[in-house]
Amino acid sequence: MKPKFSERVVVITGASRGIGMLLTRAFAQEGAHVVFAARRLDPLRQLETELQASGHQVLAVKADVGVQEDCKRLIDATVQRFGTVDILVNNAGVSGAQKPCWEVDAAELDETMKVNVFGPLACIRYAAPHMIKKQAGAIIDIGSFTGKRPAPNRTVYATSKMALLGLTRTAALELAAHKVRCNLISPGPVAGERVEEVVANAAKAQNLSADEVRKNFQSWMPLGEMVSEQEICDMIFFLASDSGKHMTGQDINMDSGIVMF
Numbered sequence: 001m002k003p004k005f006s007e008r009v010v011v012i013t014g015a016s017r018g019i020g021m022l023l024t025r026a027f028a029q030e031g032a033h034v035v036f037a038a039r040r041l042d043p044l045r046q047l048e049t050e051l052q053a054s055g056h057q058v059l060a061v062k063a064d065v066g067v068q069e070d071c072k073r074l075i076d077a078t079v080q081r082f083g084t085v086d087i088l089v090n091n092a093g094v095s096g097a098q099k100p101c102w103e104v105d106a107a108e109l110d111e112t113m114k115v116n117v118f119g120p121l122a123c124i125r126y127a128a129p130h131m132i133k134k135q136a137g138a139i140i141d142i143g144s145f146t147g148k149r150p151a152p153n154r155t156v157y158a159t160s161k162m163a164l165l166g167l168t169r170t171a172a173l174e175l176a177a178h179k180v181r182c183n184l185i186s187p188g189p190v191a192g193e194r195v196e197e198v199v200a201n202a203a204k205a206q207n208l209s210a211d212e213v214r215k216n217f218q219s220w221m222p223l224g225e226m227v228s229e230q231e232i233c234d235m236i237f238f239l240a241s242d243s244g245k246h247m248t249g250q251d252i253n254m255d256s257g258i259v260m261f
């Protein structure tokens with residue numbers, strides 16, 4: 001059977017661990033040419049070596065999406081190596097400061113916005129012209145449930161992810177005439193390394209035990225279980241493929257029912 005994404009050129013940010021790393025492997029295994037980025041080069045190089053050894057066409061790029069020139073360099077490197085960009089996954093994200101809104105200063109919000117919003121905007125800005133030229137493309141942004149079901153001390157993160165939703169929808173509208181689609185996935189807590197860090201930080205900020213925080217998370221989910229990284233990758237595949245060809249400007253909640261709108 002022909003691989004699902006044979007020779008499609010995919011750019012993935014935030015690929016040195018978690019969802020981005022799993023997604024890089026998954027796209028490579030489905031025949032895509034994958035360019036993947038993060039700030040830490042060592043895990044990227046390891047992944048590149050592993051995938052190239054299995055005959056996959058991949059390129060690791062050290063890039064901080066909080067730096068606009070790095071986003072340009074990432075897209076330029078992709079086009080130089082593989083000729084175009086077909087699929088962009090704006091996955092890199094940071095949690096930012098965890099404190100009550102009245103203690104947040106503008107610099108803390110700005111730091112998080114740089115990575116969670118200005119980075120995706122820059123990647124879209126540099127990738128979209130290549131998609132417009134082909135009159136085809138798919139952009140998938142990774143948001144979060146936190147803007148829609150507020151959690152204590154998450155002002156900075158929630159604000160950035162709701163801004164990302166605004167960016168996704170506006171980009172979807174503007175790019176639709178060029179057959180380029182743009183959608184957002186809003187995960188709930190995802191089982192993995194990062195959620196354990198979020199639990200530890202929340203426990204510290206709220207003076208609770210890690211178990212109490214986990215139970216709180218659980219109590220928000222009608223289905224009672226965290227979503228897996230694999231499920232997020234499956235949805236990205238769906239949105240990036242022809243299965244999602246009539247979906248644009250959507251915000252897909254994947255959170256065991258935390259948000260039902």
Ligand SMILES: NC(=O)c1ccc[n+]([C@@H]2O[C@H](COP(=O)([O-])OP(=O)(O)OC[C@H]3O[C@@H](n4cnc5c(N)ncnc54)[C@H](OP(=O)(O)O)[C@@H]3O)[C@@H](O)[C@H]2O)c1
Nearest residue numbers: 014015016017018019038039040064065092093189190194
């Ligand atoms: N895990 C969850 O519970 C959860 C829930 C809702 C939404 N999400 C969202 O899902 C996405 C992926 O989450 P995850 O769980 O896979 O997170 P993760 O395990 O913390 O991985 C985040 C990735 O982003 C990279 N990154 C962070 N800042 C970056 C920057 N400035 N420039 C480039 N890369 C950067 C990190 O690598 P370096 O440190 O090497 O740069 C890492 O590879 C994020 O947008 C996150 O907000 C996650």
